[in-house]
Each structure stands twice: as C-alpha cells, then as structure tokens.
Amino acid sequence: MATSAHAVTDTELRTEAADFGMWIFLTTETLFFGVLFFGYLISRIHFSAVFAAASRHTDLLLGTLNTGVLLTSSLTMAFAAANAESARKRPASRLLAATAVLGVAFLAIKAFEYYVDYAHHLVPGIDFAFAAPHAVGAAAFFWWYFAMTGTHALHLLIGIVIVLVMVYRLHRATRTDASLSLQITGLYWHFVDVMWIFLYPCLYLVART
C-alpha cells in the first residue's frame, strides 16, 4: 500500500477510505449476527439434547445444496470484481448477473424449505407440534432457526438488489469507479456468505449420528 516513498494518488486514497468504511460496517454486522449466535448458544447449552433432536428435522440435503450455491456465488462475485479491475465490463456484468441468479436460487430453495418446515408443523407460533417432552426446547431451536436464517435471507436479498444496481451502473461507470464499486459490493456479498458458513453447522449438523 501507500508508503512515504511515493505520493498517495487520489484513487488509492478513495479505495482505502471505501475499504475501511465497508469493513467498519461489516464489524457492526458481525456484532448484529454475533448476538443471534450468542442467544443460540445459550439456548443450546440449556436444551442440548433437544437441540440435537430438533436439528435432525432440518433438511440436510437442501441446506447443503444451498451452502454450495452460496459458495459458488462468492466465486462469481470474486470473478466479477477481478474483471472490473481489468476494465472488462461485459464479462463483469455477466458474472454479476450470475451472482444475482445464484442468490435468487438460494432464496428460492430456502423458501421451499420454509414451506416444508411449515407443513411439518415446525414453525413456532403457527400450529407448532413436536413430541411432548421436547416441545419447549424444540420450539426454541426453531425460533433461532427462523430468526437466524431469516436475518441472513434479508441480508442476501439486500445483496441481490445491490448487485443488480451494480449491473445497471456498470455500463456508464469509469474503470476506477466500476472496480471500486464491485470491490466494496463483493465485501458485503462475501460477508453474508461467511455468516452462512457458520449458520450451516449450527442449524443443520448439531447431531446427525
């Protein structure tokens, strides 16, 4: 990065400021999600056996598939940003579109999962039913399941909107602007991916043996 050996260019300064600002925002997001993870942890310590039983009612196949979809969307996002950096706008906007499509695919799979959960009476508050001795703990597990995946889905939805706005803006942006915008958008997108990386074992893999 910039040292005293050479004058800091305007572009470098803008990039550093934007990068710094986005990481500060992501730090607050870490605390936001962190509170959910902490609440989950307390419930899990309290109802450890029930959490194991309740977790087996989540759909491992769809959850794993969705993890793969999201990890792949991070790859297309990284490629989009790298292409914008080399002033290759057309491939960059196609890769952005692919990223948005993968994000929508994730949400569609998640919505289908929610529907299956509803059909199996696993939504707390809406005709929830679980084997008698475990009902309270299982309701706690599914409350966290919906709160955490719901918060994540909302973040992803916002990410999709931002990515689509970037596709629209990319055509008219200068090379520097395009590169910087995609770099910052990428930070947000990858952050949402990282949150899912931790949600996945907490919700789907509590006890499968």
Added chain:
Amino acid sequence: MRRAEARTYLIVWASLLALLGMSVGSAFIPLGKFNVVINLVIACAKALLVIIFFMHIRRSTPVTRFAAGIGLLWLALLAGLSMTDFLVRMF
C-alpha cells in the same frame, strides 16, 4: 484479469466445496463432542479462505485490518462477560 488470479479463485472455490463435503461426511461419523469441534474448525477454515482470497484482507491497510478484527474482540468480550452470568445459573 490475470490467469494466476483466476486459478487461485478456482482452487479456493474447490477447497470450499471439499470442506463442505468434509463437514457433511464427518457429521455422520459418531465422534461425540469432537463432531462439534470438527464442524467449527471446518467453518473457520472456510471463513478464512473467503476472507483472505475473496475479500482480499491482505490488500487492506493495517488500520482496516485492525477495524475488521476488533469486531471479533468486542463480540468475545460481550459473550465472555455474559457467560459469567449464564454459566453459573442453575438452569
């Protein structure tokens, strides 16, 4: 973009999917408490791959890296201090 960069991204992506496979596979091997440990170690490895190679944390300035890390410190403090209550409660 450079070929080397594209290759790195693809290797990182393949590693992420391999780690995902490992976490699913290990979940079906009965290891008691070690299942949780393995799950968390794999999740941290995946997160680090994303943060280092996709979020380019090494390109950021030292002050930015500090800001990124401090969130985890605050979270550890909040959780740790809260635990001084929760862990001594008779549930």
